[in-house]
Amino acid sequence: MRKLFAAALAATSMIAASAITAGPARAADTVRIGYWTSGVSLGYGSVLESKDFLAKRGINAEFVHFPDVNAPLRALASGSIDLAFGAPVAGVFGTAASGVPIRIFAATQPADVQFVVPKDSPIRTLAELKGKKIGMSPAGSSVAVIAGAILAGNYQIKSSDFSLVGGNESRLAQFLVQKQVDGAALRSVTVAQLGDELPVRRLSSFAEEWKKLTRSDAVPYIGVGAVRAELVEKQPEVVARVIASLRDTLAWGNTHREEVVQILRKKANLPEDDARTYVSLWNEMNRVAFEPADIATLKRQHAVFTESGLVKGDITDELFATRPYQLANGLK
Template sequence: MSLFSIRKLAGAGLLALSALAVFPAHAADKVRIGYWTSGVSLGYGSVLEATDFLARHGIEAQYVHFPEVNGPIRALAAGSIDLAFGAPLAGVFSAAAEGVPVRIFAATQPADVQFVVPADSPIQHLQELKGKKIGMSPAGSSVAAIASAVLSGNHGIAANDFSLIGGNESRLVQFVAQKQVDGAALRSVTIAQLGDALQVRRLGSFAQEWQKLTRSDAVPYIGVGTASAAFADQQPEVVARVIAGLRDTLAWGKSHPDEIVAILRKSANLPEADARAYVSLWDSMNRASFEPEEIDTLRRQHQVFAESGLVKGALDDSLFSTQPYALSKNIR
């Protein structure tokens, strides 16, 4: 059962876009943008590539696809890309602690993830997952970090009290269908796309469990916009225009659901029902913001991850590059 059959985006000019105000004309800046071609990243990346909002802001984007969740972080460390959207937050924290020169410039993917079990499972509560096999994004991903933190903090299930079975979304669905795992952490969009093909029971959401753990109303993030430190520090205005393009893409997507469906059917080979399920959750899965409250949430996530032993080292505030986002607010 494959929800995401990844194909290289084919052809330009998939649709005609309504005119928007464009950043003042100048020679386009080439920016190498990386993303993980699975889950939420695949859908948003497909829409970003199929539209021209970055170009309208003077960005000549070169997209680099990664089949593995931490691929963009390794590419940033190696200097083979300039920035990534949806980079796994836990991996970014760990890379920064190890001395990799990176900067976070936006919060891009809220943790819209659910803990589920097969509908006929005897497991009724999260604490019953102790000693079980749980499918989720691979170790080192933000999903794995948040899942481990809330299972430990809220339910007394330490990291060594369950077996993490890693995989991308389509693989995790196969694990659940074939009873190779007892439960899984699946994105809400994946569950919506399952329809009647696989019945699951929800045990709790990441948002609910995080709010219980932190005693706050904050929603955690699994993905962030991340750039090499040199690129963010030396070219904040270019990063600002990337943020403006990301923001315009999100706004356009909210009001053009049929066009997004067409893009996803072509670029990701999604059936129409699956594409529409993705569109129905567009706002809950995607962001391009970096307000103080979001930075506070990221700081809190680092604290929780560190207390759980999931990330090492102290948080250096220089990791948060706020100038590009501030500049982007003046771009229309």
């Protein structure tokens, strides 16, 4: 009886493995993938679309572009897309807490963000941002929520104590040039791209401030992979193959940097210098991970966000769909 059970279990495992690894030999599964065409997502998404990593894994990808950072979440909620590889963490927490059936399947974008002011600014510390205008990604974005939690937790600057001026990265740079904001929370790649055009002085980083706030070495995430609950529950192997494709893209980009530069120039319309700066920070900005430590960091973020009053509602372990990631670990 025990031998019969072991044989049946082995056969089941072989069938499951075959279903996942069959890839292009089977009919491709269509997955509607949405992303924000700015910030970190623009560069990574451009490479993902330009190469055939998804097709090689048996995924027929239909890409949907959004000009607003929170739009992919609304599209997930309405069923207009199936998956977003860089959904804002804070928005995912709030959306899930409201009862929308979505799941997180990977942590994808570390918060590689810096607080900066114009080089000639009299402001020297984050504490001096009280009562000032601060440029950052729009309200509700992960950057805005993390920045708010840091200012409140480390410097007692509440959201009502400063003016949030929202915009995409290029717009925020313009605000700094035109002195329409006193400081800004910008991604490291944007700060590097500014170069001599806009000399800025760095005050601190999200990583440094988060360490101070949480007394941990973990770096918070601004973006995660989010998926409709129905897809991840009924077809976890499909999501696993998407995860494998995201990893393929990440690895290829790291070893083919010159080709990535050309893709960004052509598809993302980035000047060559900006494209090279983006590529130089490829591994710092992009990630495909969902280990226990990553989930613990995300849970810590939710706790900090809710304690600060920046995100409302509880989440459960059900939000973190680990099965596809585990299946993806078995793919070659």
